[in-house]
Amino acid sequence: MAKHTLIAYVEDVPGVLNRIASLFRRRNFNIDSLTVGRTEQPGVSRMTVVVDATDAGARIVEANLYKLVNVLRVDDLTDKSALMRELGLIKVKVTPQNRIEVLQLVDVFRAHVVDVDESTVVIEVSGAPEKIGKLETVLRPYGIVETVRTGAVAMARGKELISSAPPLVRTEVGHEHDSGVSMSV
């Protein structure tokens, strides 16, 4: 089992998140994280789904995503050169004695302090999900009050073409109907 990062472009219609969540639940796929946001194209949302699956399992997840009528395209970034970023906010207990120590750690992780009061600091950190996890680990001894993470978003690097490969590598997509406007990216 390994982590697979899938990007799904979906029509921005009511219930589409429910459809995806229901699919994962129904087929017993393990979601690690799922984020949704708008894209440069109106009416199209982009989801980054990180799943725990074997390679074959990831292919099946991909095929099942494609089967949803509202899913426009799915890309697997796992074996591509890609950027993965996540944002985290961590609220840590501090005392006048150890505040400097904490701030040094924040510097090391190239994070920012976004709120300070007499007994806590809130740290904003972004980067690969592992980095945020690491910062959480080193801050834990000071006492973490609260953590929130956005889940990973991903994008292929540089000119890396996002393939239009359909779910199974060995097939080509058929265009049964060509009526209407194409919304595929």
Next chain:
Amino acid sequence: MKLTGAEIIWECLQKEGVDVVFGYPGGAILPTYDAMTKYPKIHHVLVRHEQGATHMADGYARASGKVGVAIATSGPGATNMVTGIATAMMDSSPIVCITGQVGSKAIGTDAFQETDVTGVTLPVTKHNYLVTKPGDIARAIREAFYIAKSGRPGPVLVDITKDAQQLTAEFDWEAAAPRLPGYRPSYHAPASEYARAAELINSAQRPLILAGQGILKSGTTAEVLKLAKAANIPITTTLLGIGAIPASSEFNLGMMGMHGEAWVNQAIQQADLLIALGMRFDDRVTGNLKTYAVNAKKIHVDIDPTEINKNVPVDVALIGDLREVLALIQPQVKKAEHPEWWATINVNRGDSSVRDIKNLPDSGHLYAAHVINDIWRLTQNRDTIVVTDVGQHQMWEAQYFHHDKPRSLITSGGLGTMGFALPAAIGAKFACPKKDVWVIVGDGGFQMTSCELATAEQEGIKVNVAIINNAFLGMVRQWQEFFYDKRYAATPMTGPNFVKLAEAYRLTGLLCDKRSEVKSTVEKTLAAKGTVVIDFVVEKEDTVFPMVPAGAALDAMIRRPKQDVMLESGSDKDWEMPSSALPNVFAEAKAEAAALNGHAKSKKPSAKTARPAARKAAKTARR
């Protein structure tokens, strides 16, 4: 043209070529029912329960190949449809369900008869819609029909709020054309895959075609037979594939799987190449996946990419429409005879057929298998559709009714929905009014939806209902006999006097409890005008053989009993356990239960070894 939403619904149905809808009115769908009177070309069948409406639409779709339509109101009307929708989903049957919804302003307020129907049906539909504006209705219905029938067919539900039905909008059929950028009904496998597939077929010594329902859906019976003929490849069908290949074809070995014939399952296990056409390696077909056809390469042809490698890893996947795939592969297949392979199969077959119940003379007992086989023989020269329910009779029908025509058997395979048969048969009769429609149903399943007899009576249609009445939930009883030491918990079952029940519905009721009377009963049934209900009172504790226990290897099956035992008495059988151990799922479950109850270390001998002996003792005691 400005129309109300309700009128738009009927306009769309008419434009889609719908001639009959099955439905049940209610508050939230009333505007649509009110508008129905303006569209007399569409016949509305009033059902007695919304589950019946969906099964009828399903039966209609399976018999005709067209899209079946069911209508219900919001809340309970819609939730009653769920079983029928799930049935259609599992068996890839194209139906469109239209449900009323509370007014768009009331959504989310727990209004009277409000249910989140799109939410409830989401996992059991191919797609669904919630429509809150009259202007969106036409497109939703057009897309629903398109999605339901294209690619791998399936059910689509359109939930329409009451105000959307009442308000008016411009109706423009052309502008409402489907816009589905993310929908891919079919794929085309690249040429390299075809070359690999052809190479596997041409080099195989023991090839076998697994024929599924995809052949019926794509109408490719002739093409599959052509492929079989080219390389002399034997064919076996799934339950839903029955009829896709004529039973009388020399290539057709019969049905595979849990209750498939022994030689068929042995052939699968011995084959060196499985060519799976429009089937999905269901667990009832494969038995234990770890031991399933381990010697065989596999070619999987399916229109749905999610089926590839789902249960059985395959060597070549040809994703696409079966007709296209067969057309491309056929020219690359070289002629072959495979005499040794056929000789092996025929040796296995010879051994099994002497155990066949239909070769037994009348012993005074009425066996379900006899009834079904007799109905087949007596109706051979007629055009017949058989609709079966779920359970023992379903398997006996699959074994003893020999279907030569596509779409002549309609049955709930994937979901195994009891209560399916009678309503589905009514739907099938509307699709094919000129054909005889027989319902073969158990006494349990019949009682689930017997209210639809009233529908048949009101519509004045004729379906012939053969109740295989063994006063048991037979298939469950069989499992209890085999795997739960004959503890018949909640399986003995009484029923009404079925003859009087039929008469109460102003229909004909017949009783038959002797094999010698089967012929005259069937003849009377065929001669009768309206729907006939026949109560075939059969052996109570009869068993479907052969049987692959759940979780066991496909060829480790429980075989048919020996002839002489069968002749002696029906209920006193001496069936053979497979030589290999029973699947340990039951032993494990027992151990688990014991551990939970805190006596894991009971000193009983292991369940596996003790069981056959215990069973023999039980049998003697009963005698």
